[in-house]
Amino acid sequence: xxxxxxxxHRRQQILDFIQEFGVENGIPPTVRDIQKACNISSTSxxxxxxxxxxxxxxxxxxxxxxxxxxxLDDTGQPTSNAPRVHIIGGIAAGLPIPVFSTxxxxxSAEFDTIEVSPDLPRRYGRxxxxxxxxxxxxxxxIDDGDVVIVNPTREATDGEMVVAWLxxxxxxxxxxxxxxxDRVRLQxxxxxxxxxxxxxxxxxxxxKVVAVIRKFA
Numbered sequence: 001x002x003x004x005x006x007x008x009h010r011r012q013q014i015l016d017f018i019q020e021f022g023v024e025n026g027i028p029p030t031v032r033d034i035q036k037a038c039n040i041s042s043t044s045x046x047x048x049x050x051x052x053x054x055x056x057x058x059x060x061x062x063x064x065x066x067x068x069x070x071x072l073d074d075t076g077q078p079t080s081n082a083p084r085v086h087i088i089g090g091i092a093a094g095l096p097i098p099v100f101s102t103x104x105x106x107x108s109a110e111f112d113t114i115e116v117s118p119d120l121p122r123r124y125g126r127x128x129x130x131x132x133x134x135x136x137x138x139x140x141x142i143d144d145g146d147v148v149i150v151n152p153t154r155e156a157t158d159g160e161m162v163v164a165w166l167x168x169x170x171x172x173x174x175x176x177x178x179x180x181x182d183r184v185r186l187q188x189x190x191x192x193x194x195x196x197x198x199x200x201x202x203x204x205x206x207x208k209v210v211a212v213i214r215k216f217a
Contacts, residue, residue, distance in 0.1 A: 007058075011049055013038050015058060018069055023083050026118030028069040083121050084113035085149055091130040091163060093137040093144070093174045093188070114147055114213060124151040124210055130163065130174070136188035137161070137174060145215035148174065150207035161209040167202050177205065 007015070017037045021029040029037070035046045050069070054061045057076055062068030071079045114129050121127060132146045140161065142148065148161075156162045162177045164186055175186035175196065184203045186196040 010038070010040075011053055011058075014046070014049055015053065015071070018059070018071060019079075022071070024118070024122075026083075028067040030066050080115060083116055083118055085116050085120075085127045085129045087112045087114055087129040087131060087147060089130060090133050091148065091172060091174045093132045093134040093142060116149055116211065116213070120149060120211055126152055127210070128152065128207070129213075132174060136190045136193045138190050140176075140189035142174075142189070142212050143215070147213040147215075148209045149211040149213065151210050152207045154205050156205045156208055163206040163209070165204040165206050166198060167204060172206070174209070 014034055017034060018029060021027075021033065021037075031043045031046045031050070034040065034050075035043050038046075040046050040049075047063070050059070050061050053059050057072060059072055060070040060078070073079050116127065128150050129147045130150060132142055132148060133144055135144055137143075150163055156177045158178045160177055162175065163172060164175060164177065164184075165172050173186060173196065175188055178185040178187060179200060182200055183197055184200050186198070186203075188195065
């Protein structure tokens with residue numbers, strides 16, 4: 001919520017809607033979107049309030065552009081409308097390592113966050129991020145330090161990239177999943193590394209990778 005002390009209720013309502021609309025849709029709302037969502041009598045009233053918010057430094061607005069609204073933070077810098085995902089720990093793209101718990105992965109405020117495309121939460125719902133260590137998935141263009149965005153699930157089909165939990169070892173790894181009879185092959189995407197084979201009963205799927213955010217060079 002965008003909130004500053006002393007702001008009239010209607011203008012606070014408009015700011016909150018602009019922020020929420022941007023997170024959900026990845027773009028600012030139109031004047032008519034604001035009018036409808038905030039139950040305002042006319043677009044001219046919306047326009048007046050947007051001019052005041054622009055004047056007072058809460059947003060930048062280009063009236064000649066249908067969605068020309070940009071929220072500003074307390075320092076006058078643009079804020080991002082992109083949705084954010086919690087980075088809950090690290091994941092090995094190499095040998096399995098002890099890592100994270102997925103409990104409260106989506107809601108905990110203790111985790112760092114990272115911006116993602118608005119399409120991802122719309123398509124997959126719940127998401128969390130993991131920072132990759134190792135290079136076993138380098139041929140899938142996932143390198144050490146990248147962040148994988150994961151949709152939590154307990155199911156996977158052959159060839160999908162998964163977060164796999166090895167129960168006996170209490171370790172997790174990032175690999176491509178293949179079910180082969182009563183065993184699972186966890187396949188790296190690196191010709192220099194060998195697959196991990198284990199009993200199917202020893203493997204839990206904790207999520208599927210749906211996106212990769214690359215580290216800065």
